[in-house]
Amino acid sequence: MLSERRLEVLRAIVQDYVGTEEPVGSKALTERHKLGVSPATVRNDMAVLEEEGFIAQPHTSAGRIPTDKGYRLFVDRLAGVKPLSTPERRAIHNFLDGAVDLDDVVGRTVRLLAQLTRQVAVVQYPSLTRSTVRHVELLSLAPARLMLVLITDTGRVEQRLVDCPAPFGETSLADLRARLNSRVVGRRFADVPQLVQDLPESFEEVEDRATVSTVLATLLESLVEEHEERLMIGGTANLTRFGHDFPLMIRPVLEALEEQVVLLKLLGEAKESGMTVRIGHENAHEGLSSTSVVSVGYGSGGEAVAKLGVVGPTRMDYPGTMGAVRAVARYVGQILAES
């Protein structure tokens, strides 16, 4: 049974530990927080909290530090999301407004997040499959060589080379381009496969059909390929603020951060809507067992087209971080909607 006061004690422990990075004892707690009770009482409460697994002591006769479970409780029940200050909001606006293209938007976002939270920021590029098609272009590079260019509503551009089985005339090309666009522009990429299914059959020339099939195959392939889910990270220098026991701590984190696959899986595991906080061992990946990940989806409309977040030590300022992440995601969504 956790009384109101015990929760209050936990909150105080988390706050102090996050601030000082040092195990916090009963006496220091009563001095820094107006709990209205004596250290002895706090000690009793701590004993209970420890029994329940919310806090632990690194060694006997040291203060307590929160466990992953303790942070979890803190995040779920004790802490809100701290809204940003007005100057901070203004800074976000100023910083993001100067972006010229999608790369720039993502780049600025990642730097902004890293700076705001003083942690490692991760921003996923808007996903292809959730965006809508703005335009499909076909360019003839050589008689039997085409370039396929996809342009999304979020400004993302994707290109592929296509080697045709047979030369493809300019008129056929224009024809295909027109038909393709009339079918898919404005539609979601996810729906594209069905929309173009019967396209080859509508061409008369046999060779053309083959070429069209090849083009479509490339198109569909580029939609499926998971590795096209790119992302950008930044603020790795903030890892140096991790703790005192550096090398062994940050090595696996840096390694994990370099594996885009790992990060994408990490973001993928997050909830589709709303903010997700994964604490310590809640992260599947080994190297990230002493980090927390705060992530949220962002998008130009109501729906999320990608995710962004930050990676930091479990001992992080959750309310502040969550506030920053949420605010940045919203503004980025706005920016994307405008462009």
Added chain:
Amino acid sequence: MLSERRLEVLRAIVQDYVGTEEPVGSKALTERHKLGVSPATVRNDMAVLEEEGFIAQPHTSAGRIPTDKGYRLFVDRLAGVKPLSTPERRAIHNFLDGAVDLDDVVGRTVRLLAQLTRQVAVVQYPSLTRSTVRHVELLSLAPARLMLVLITDTGRVEQRLVDCPAPFGETSLADLRARLNSRVVGRRFADVPQLVQDLPESFEEVEDRATVSTVLATLLESLVEEHEERLMIGGTANLTRFGHDFPLMIRPVLEALEEQVVLLKLLGEAKESGMTVRIGHENAHEGLSSTSVVSVGYGSGGEAVAKLGVVGPTRMDYPGTMGAVRAVARYVGQILAES
């Protein structure tokens, strides 16, 4: 005056220090290398080398470590470039051959370099201005809105939105597209400005001229913009092998690595042809004063279109690193030439 043997001693010191990371003394030297002289003699030589500034001792009664000047001499006169082993070459081939597009080539290269050298790898995207034009495409997104797409011979694709002063008809568009391409395809981007100078005047409609001017302005602008010199880095986890005095050491390095501007300047300072090695304080940037940078240009033809390199502690295996960097650069050049 540096006799042959003194140089030999310096070489031995560098090799041992790079291997062990510990100051190397006279006795250990004579044991590990067949110098044919006694420790006492080596001591005398060391005294001279120290006087000349090639080596130093961290504190009295410790062994010697090479100074930046010592490494410089080592690189310039004592060490060759160590060619890669056949398996290593094969690995490079296998790894790079699977690349599907430019992003992939650069990504694979950076991972390959990082793995091969066990250091931080930096790869610059092929520069626009040094590449040649493969194709210029104009897409009509809206009546008065175009998208300009540039495709280089190295596979790089660059796009820009263009807001036209007036609606631009499909025929005019096709016209412009054709004229533009006929003038610039196969030419170097650097030459584009002169080649398109008089293009607006060749259009009859006044509004069209304005639009053409706008398009060209955007085109030229995209060529000039320095910030388009993108690059990719990888292997930052290798920084953890830096030394024992971590945090203070790698912090500034991580920060420098995040500043693309800094890195670009770093690569920019390298010689146009041949390999460049910058040791310790030879690097202008503050945070990199205890790192060495090995860089080299790479390109599809004889000429370099961009640079790549690695960043590591001054105490690095120069011959091996230089060998890896050179080999990777060559293969990447080949790959680009083929695509």
Added chain:
DNA sequence: TTTGGCACTCACCCTGTCCGAGTGCCAGCG
């Protein structure tokens, strides 16, 4: 249920000692 008191524990710091690798110097030898 809270509180003050009390004995106990242990990480940390400071100190002093010892050890050994490494040095510089010097006199002797080829």
Added chain:
DNA sequence: CGCTGGCACTCGGACAGGGTGAGTGCCAAA
């Protein structure tokens, strides 16, 4: 003249021991 062996010296690093203080658990009293 250059190389060598010997010798005294220096000093960082590892190790041991004592003191300190923050923090704990437990208990009896309010």
